[in-house]
Amino acid sequence: MKTNTENSCTIEKELSKEELLYIMEKQKEAFEKLKVLESIINNSPFIALSRDASKDFSVLFISENISQFGYKAEDFICKMAYYDIIQPDEREYVKLELMENCREGSKYITLKYRIMTKKGEARPVEEKIFIQRDAQGNPLYLQSIIFETQTKCSV
Template sequence: MNRHLQNNNGENKGTQALQLAELIIDNSPAILFRRLAADDPKQRKMVYVSPNISRFGYQAEDFLNDTIMFRDIVYPGDSKRTLKEIKKFVEKNIETYTQIYRIITRSGEVRWVE
């Protein structure tokens, strides 16, 4: 792990902290989605998806370039509830939250995620 974080190119501590965070996320069961919050749905843009989304058969780039929309992988029986929760978080200006729901993997399996 230390090899990945060595400061051989004069990188600053902020860059090292970011690298460490990415390394932790990539090796954890957590999948991180980050998007810009906005009242106008057209202004909401996915800005980060952790590369370990690949464990479900997807690539982060698919979400970042809108090839796949996040709502498209949410299990249909959970989509109304998750959307309602997200709207509530946006209205209350809550930036960090956790949700429990099912997703559909690229191969069609249904998996619970948090």
């Protein structure tokens, strides 16, 4: 008796031209909505940040407007960690708060600390964090909005 496990559950369906056009139109609409959302975020004073909660809080996404602190979004993908820009004497506090809230089952937290600009200036920020969890309650992602709490005004 011969068994074939490679193709045991493969079902193929050929899409009609109308079905394919419908799928492509839905993808186009989703992409356009994503571009609008990206524009709203990048033209606001807020920084959107997503980190991996299950590993080392590595950056998965950071919005382009991190540039207000002198950095580029791509700097956080391979070159540096978000913690690198937190005021050195506050890094441990931020890390411990995140770890404790992830462990305790928190859903939302707010942290206040200082970010070091690329030029070395410390600027106070507030981070509003949503801890996304799986069905078992394990933390998956930290999704944040970060904003400067003290702004300079010029008249």
